[in-house]
Amino acid sequence: xxxxxxxxxxxxxxxxxxxxxxxxxxxxxxxxxxxxxxxxxxxxxxxxxxxxxxxxxxxxxxxxxxxxxxxxxxxxxxxxxxxxxxxxxxxxxxxxxxxxxxxxxxxxxxxxxxxxxxxxxxxxxxxxxxxxxxxxxxxxxxxxxxxxxxxxxxxxxxxxxxxxxxxxxxxxxxxxxxxxxxxxxxxxxxxxxxxxxxxxxxxxxxxxxxxxxxxx
Ligand code: AMP
Numbered sequence: 001x002x003x004x005x006x007x008x009x010x011x012x013x014x015x016x017x018x019x020x021x022x023x024x025x026x027x028x029x030x031x032x033x034x035x036x037x038x039x040x041x042x043x044x045x046x047x048x049x050x051x052x053x054x055x056x057x058x059x060x061x062x063x064x065x066x067x068x069x070x071x072x073x074x075x076x077x078x079x080x081x082x083x084x085x086x087x088x089x090x091x092x093x094x095x096x097x098x099x100x101x102x103x104x105x106x107x108x109x110x111x112x113x114x115x116x117x118x119x120x121x122x123x124x125x126x127x128x129x130x131x132x133x134x135x136x137x138x139x140x141x142x143x144x145x146x147x148x149x150x151x152x153x154x155x156x157x158x159x160x161x162x163x164x165x166x167x168x169x170x171x172x173x174x175x176x177x178x179x180x181x182x183x184x185x186x187x188x189x190x191x192x193x194x195x196x197x198x199x200x201x202x203x204x205x206x207x208x209x210x211x212x213x214x215x216x
Contacts, residue, residue, distance in 0.1 A: 002083025003028040003215060004108065006090075008186055009116030010178045011171065012127040013200050014207060017139055018116070019087040021208045026216055028083035031073050033066060033091070035137070058165055058173030060091060060181060067098045074099075075106060092181045096188050111215050113189040116200035116207070120175060127171050131160040 003026050007015045019030035037055060040048030047069065051061045060066075070089045073079060090096040103110065118126075129142035131151075135158035140147050148154050165174065189195045198210045 002081065003085075003212075004083050004110050005211070005215075006086045006110055006113040006189075007088075007116060007211075008090075008113065008182065008189070009200065010118075010120075010123055010182075011174045012123040012130065013116040013118050014126075014204060015087040015116060016137070017204050018208060018211060019085045020137065020139075021204060022085045022211070025208075026083070026212070028085050029079050030085045030087055031070065031079065031089070032087040033070055033089040034087075036069060036073070037061065055165055056170075058170040058177060060177055063092055063094045063098075066091075067095055070095075071098070071102050074102065074108075080106075080108070090185055093184050093188050096185050110194065112196050112211070113194045114196045114198055114211050115186050115189075116198055118199075118201040122201055123175065124168070124171060127166045128168065130166055131162055134158050134161050 003022070005022065005028065007018060009015055016030075016032060016035070019032060022028050023030050037048070037051045041052050041055070042048070047065060050065065054061045066089065070086075074084065074086075086099075090099050126141065126144070129144070131140045131142070131147075132138070133140075133153035133156065136153060136156045138153055138155050139145075140153075140160060147160060151160050152158070153160060164170070186195065196211070198207060200207050
């Protein structure tokens with residue numbers, strides 16, 4: 001059975017790292033709204049240009065376009081046959097309600113909704129120093145997980161980049177947006193009785209084991 005998961009958590013909690021591990025080990029496709037928006041920005045599409053205005057300030061892209069973009073991918077045949085890991089979506093209760101409705105329509109059930117949790121000071125620490133590979137998406141950190149050669153990906157030798165929105169002021173704004181908009185999403189799934197709370201301030205492998213416990 002394809003695995004279908006939702007990962008929820010503040011920026012820097014390790015959603016992207018976990019989504020990549022889950023794909024490697026189960027084949028479920030990561031669907032990361034942030035990654036998709038950044039690809040649209042790089043391709044200079046209309047959606048990318050619109051999204052950039054919000055992303056650069058750490059604000060949320062409007063619900064309408066975000067919901068459309070994500071539901072289209074969830075409906076795709078590849079995602080339906082391999083399963084998916086939602087990373088960064090839903091981030092508002094409006095998005096969560098739209099997702100619930102869509103999943104009911106296409107008769108797909110979610111195996112688990114996972115809330116990844118770490119203290120806020122750990123997050124600020126993790127985000128300052130974070131770097132990603134421009135090609136394969138592998139994530140590094142200047143002190144916790146430095147690449148072997150500075151600025152170069154260990155896996156595919158492509159250059160690494162630092163995200164614009166990982167600057168301290170924007171990070172603070174993203175954390176505020178998380179508290180105001182995304183914490184209610186956690187309550188939404190808690191009420192539905194679908195939530196796993198996971199301490200994400202531990203090595204990635206242990207976090208992974210807890211996420212998939214009883215599912216794979
Ligand atoms: P992320 O890579 O998940 O940290 O997302 C980077 C940025 O993309 C966020 O700070 C938002 O500006 C935007 N974004 C990502 N996912 C969503 C979403 N579900 N709803 C609205 N904006 C989003």
